[in-house]
Amino acid sequence: MKLLPCSAAKTTSPVTQNTVEDEMEMATVRHRPEALELLEAQSKFTKKELQILYRGFKNECPSGVVNEETFKEIYSQFFPQGDSTTYAHFLFNAFDTDHNGSVSFEDFVMGLSILLRGTVQEKLNWAFNLYDINKDGYITKEEMLDIMKAIYDMMGKCTYPVLKEDTPRQHVETFFQKMDKNKDGVVTIDEFIESCQKDENIMRSMQLFENVI
Amino acid sequence: MAAGVAAWLPFARAAAIGWMPVANCPMPLAPTEKNKRQDELIILNVSGRRFQTWRTTLERYPDTLLGSTEKEFFFNEDTKEYFFDRDPEVFRCILNFYRTGKLHYPRYECISAYDEELAFYGILPEIIGDCCYEEYKDRKRENAERLMDDNDSENNQEGSMPSLSFRQTMWRAFENPHTSTLALVFYYVTGFFIAVSVITNVVETVPCGTVPGNKELPCGERYAVAFFCLDTACVMIFTVEYLLRLFAAPSRYRFIRSVMSIIDVVAIMPYYIGLVMTNNEDVSGAFVTLRVFRVFRIFKFSRHSQGLRILGYTLKSCASELGFLLFSLTMAIIIFATVMFYAEKGSSASKFTSIPASFWYTIVTMTTLGYGDMVPKTIAGKIFGSICSLSGVLVIALPVPVIVSNFSRIYHQNQRADKRRAQKKARLARIRVAKTGSSNAYLHSKRNGLLNEALELTGSTEDEQHTTKGTSLIESQHHHLLHCLEKTTNHEFIDEQLFEQNCMESSMQNYPSSRSPSLSSHHGLTTSCCSRRHKKTTHLPNSSVPATRLRSMQELSTIHIQCSEQPSLTTSRSSLNMKSDDGLRPNCKAAQITTAIISIPTPPALTPEGESRPPPSSPGHSTNISTTTTSNIVKVSAL
Numbered sequence: 001m002k003l004l005p006c007s008a009a010k011t012t013s014p015v016t017q018n019t020v021e022d023e024m025e026m027a028t029v030r031h032r033p034e035a036l037e038l039l040e041a042q043s044k045f046t047k048k049e050l051q052i053l054y055r056g057f058k059n060e061c062p063s064g065v066v067n068e069e070t071f072k073e074i075y076s077q078f079f080p081q082g083d084s085t086t087y088a089h090f091l092f093n094a095f096d097t098d099h100n101g102s103v104s105f106e107d108f109v110m111g112l113s114i115l116l117r118g119t120v121q122e123k124l125n126w127a128f129n130l131y132d133i134n135k136d137g138y139i140t141k142e143e144m145l146d147i148m149k150a151i152y153d154m155m156g157k158c159t160y161p162v163l164k165e166d167t168p169r170q171h172v173e174t175f176f177q178k179m180d181k182n183k184d185g186v187v188t189i190d191e192f193i194e195s196c197q198k199d200e201n202i203m204r205s206m207q208l209f210e211n212v213i
Numbered sequence: 214m215a216a217g218v219a220a221w222l223p224f225a226r227a228a229a230i231g232w233m234p235v236a237n238c239p240m241p242l243a244p245t246e247k248n249k250r251q252d253e254l255i256i257l258n259v260s261g262r263r264f265q266t267w268r269t270t271l272e273r274y275p276d277t278l279l280g281s282t283e284k285e286f287f288f289n290e291d292t293k294e295y296f297f298d299r300d301p302e303v304f305r306c307i308l309n310f311y312r313t314g315k316l317h318y319p320r321y322e323c324i325s326a327y328d329e330e331l332a333f334y335g336i337l338p339e340i341i342g343d344c345c346y347e348e349y350k351d352r353k354r355e356n357a358e359r360l361m362d363d364n365d366s367e368n369n370q371e372g373s374m375p376s377l378s379f380r381q382t383m384w385r386a387f388e389n390p391h392t393s394t395l396a397l398v399f400y401y402v403t404g405f406f407i408a409v410s411v412i413t414n415v416v417e418t419v420p421c422g423t424v425p426g427n428k429e430l431p432c433g434e435r436y437a438v439a440f441f442c443l444d445t446a447c448v449m450i451f452t453v454e455y456l457l458r459l460f461a462a463p464s465r466y467r468f469i470r471s472v473m474s475i476i477d478v479v480a481i482m483p484y485y486i487g488l489v490m491t492n493n494e495d496v497s498g499a500f501v502t503l504r505v506f507r508v509f510r511i512f513k514f515s516r517h518s519q520g521l522r523i524l525g526y527t528l529k530s531c532a533s534e535l536g537f538l539l540f541s542l543t544m545a546i547i548i549f550a551t552v553m554f555y556a557e558k559g560s561s562a563s564k565f566t567s568i569p570a571s572f573w574y575t576i577v578t579m580t581t582l583g584y585g586d587m588v589p590k591t592i593a594g595k596i597f598g599s600i601c602s603l604s605g606v607l608v609i610a611l612p613v614p615v616i617v618s619n620f621s622r623i624y625h626q627n628q629r630a631d632k633r634r635a636q637k638k639a640r641l642a643r644i645r646v647a648k649t650g651s652s653n654a655y656l657h658s659k660r661n662g663l664l665n666e667a668l669e670l671t672g673s674t675e676d677e678q679h680t681t682k683g684t685s686l687i688e689s690q691h692h693h694l695l696h697c698l699e700k701t702t703n704h705e706f707i708d709e710q711l712f713e714q715n716c717m718e719s720s721m722q723n724y725p726s727s728r729s730p731s732l733s734s735h736h737g738l739t740t741s742c743c744s745r746r747h748k749k750t751t752h753l754p755n756s757s758v759p760a761t762r763l764r765s766m767q768e769l770s771t772i773h774i775q776c777s778e779q780p781s782l783t784t785s786r787s788s789l790n791m792k793s794d795d796g797l798r799p800n801c802k803a804a805q806i807t808t809a810i811i812s813i814p815t816p817p818a819l820t821p822e823g824e825s826r827p828p829p830s831s832p833g834h835s836t837n838i839s840t841t842t843t844s845n846i847v848k849v850s851a852l
Contacts (some may be wrong), residue, residue: 080649
């Protein structure tokens with residue numbers, strides 16, 4: 001269902017149910033977000049903050065939705081030295097809560113609302129969701145390894161000390177020792193939250209970005 | 214970083230929360246926004262046309278006029294707006310740059326007017342977007358050429374020239390005859406002598422008059438001396454010219470290999486060979502054939518004619534098409550010659566004595582020449598002969614237009630491809646420069662960052678503002694983000710040359726020296742993953758082998774070995790095993806900090822493992838502690 005800018009009714013469903021068969025269609029896809037009041041009620045941002053967010057969002061994506069390519073492009077501009085496409089892919093999946101292949105402004109706002117204004121529990125939940133690639137409720141070592149490699153990829157080649165092949169793996173081992181309480185090889189959400197709450201560093205750094213907006 | 218993307222920086226920073234549970238170290242503090250103002254609309258009045266935009270939009274680029282406090286000079290108190298007495302059309306593009314992050318160049322605009330406006334608003338032309346950059350560059354080049362032409366004609370009238378070396382002037386004179394009158398004279402003289410030489414060669418063979426005895430002699434033999442003198446004169450001039458060019462050429466080796474010089478040499482060689490060999494009668498026949506090469510002098514005209522050069526170039530570039538034409542002709546000739554030979558075999562007194570003899574007939578027929586010296590007599594021969602001539606027309610007529618159109622197509626294509634290649638190279642270079650610029654900005658600010666953080670903590674605000682004057686808030690936030698990534702991965706960004714250096718030094722450090730593991734004698738030991746490495750490194754007294762090649766790496770998955778120029782701390786295998794027996798307990802070093810005053814408190818559950826470790830230096834040290842050693846133990850935070 002394609003929404004044109006001249007359509008009167010504002011609708012909440014994103015238009016990206018369209019398949020990618022017709023490239024022309026994709027190019028003219030438009031999406032209008034929900035009303036400002038509705039978003040204000042659903043998220044923890046004020047009207048002004050939502051306005052600022054939307055202006056930035058629409059500036060970079062005039063069509064109103066971000067697809068994965070644009071997302072990767074935007075994210076890679078912040079990390080010129082390394083390759084941030086893999087991590088951006090995971091991030092995109094974390095933001096795209098309804099898994100329709102695009103991030104609309106609502107998804108964007110809801111994600112940011114959790115990250116910037118949510119409780120620590122919600123933030124940890126979000127992080128767990130990010131790490132759990134297949135969203136089955138368990139973080140396995142392979143999933144964590146993928147995430148870790150993606151993070152290390154962002155560093156690029158010129159680092160000090162020189163990145164070794166098994167650095168991500170070692171880091172994953174460290175992580176699992178810390179998080180995996182019953183040593184069953186997977187980390188569940190409860191283990192994760194519990195372990196993080198015990199770590200002062202993590203707790204403190206969760207509060208780091210409070211004043212970003 | 215583009216302005217539009219700067220609007221996404223809050224998102225990227227928020228997403229950094231995803232790294233927090235993974236990181237083992239505490240994160241650096243976020244830069245605070247001092248005097249955060251409410252966003253307001255400001256009015257820009259440009260020659261009467263009012264533009265309005267948000268203040269933060271303009272502040273995205275703090276090093277331009279509109280983004281800095283320089284615009285306060287244009288503030289009009291009465292009307293509460295900023296008034297600029299400039300062109301509003303160009304201002305539209307400039308304001309769009311702030312809004313979208315891309316600077317466009319309108320095609321209808323004059324290049325020098327546009328440049329002036331850019332200079333006024335403090336915007337560098339290099340940031341013109343890719344879509345308009347080539348156009349801008351082209352126009353700029355044209356303008357520059359126009360200016361240069363004007364300058365040149367001015368200079369010529371005055372008669373003053375920049376001082377080139379004598380050799381360079383000569384080369385310039387040779388290549389471009391219009392630079393000076395002397396060059397022009399030389400150009401015409403050589404042209405004249407080439408013509409004379411060619412005409413002499415031709416006239417030499419014309420029979421002119423008879424001598425008593427009713428024998429017709431060619432002029433060359435009748436007036437042998439005269440012709441010889443002419444030839445000598447021409448060859449002398451050509452030799453002198455060749456030697457002068459050789460002397461003036463900037464790259465002699467390349468000049469010798471060039472086509473024109475080969476032609477020159479071939480043109481004058483026969484004369485000298487003839488001089489040498491006049492006494493030897495046996496090779497006089499060969500000598501005569503050598504004179505054929507004198508006709509190559511006509512190719513020297515190609516220096517004088519632009520068209521000849523272009524023709525040569527296009528022939529070269531169409532070599533494959535020509536080759537195909539030749540190949541198909543050869544095929545057809547062979548086929549038809551064979552057929553004609555066997556067709557005419559029966560007839561008596563046939564001229565088609567062999568297949569190669571039939572080649573001549575086939576070629577003459579296919580090119581529709583038809584000399585008539587060889588004609589088929591049998592009926593079969595005549596039939597095949599007619600087929601041959603008909604197909605000849607086709608075989609020749611078909612590829613020729615293709616070749617002709619190929620000429621123009623390939624020629625233009627080459628031109629366009631070269632242009633595009635140069636543009637692409639330039640474009641990629643610009644992108645690369647932008648990327649390294651952004652990462653270099655981060656590295657640069659990191660070095661200054663120590664000072665900043667120290668000042669921040671001591672709470673001196675004026676100094677803080679002083680040092681952070683250079684970086685905008687957005688930049689400092691971006692740098693904070695990169696810093697968080699560094700902390701998450703326990704690695705630092707460095708620039709390329711330092712990286713190469715480290716790699717070279719690490720490869721030189723592969724020789725284990727026998728050294729007892731006296732850990733206690735190491736001071737300044739820090740293994741905190743949060744320690745910042747200083748550029749200045751000191752050598753620890755008891756140097757030891759880098760532990761990089763420890764076999765026990767597998768067991769000690771927490772041991773992190775750096776490759777650095779510093780001697781590493783090593784332990785014997787036994788002691789390492791001992792440590793590993795303790796289980797991979799948090800071997801965290803107390804957080805020894807290199808930076809000024811930030812003290813990263815260690816979690817209380819951690820105990821510095823290993824009695825052999827020296828106590829960590831007090832956190833209150835100044836920034837000159839050299840801290841890193843090699844055997845880092847990644848801190849596993851205790852839970």
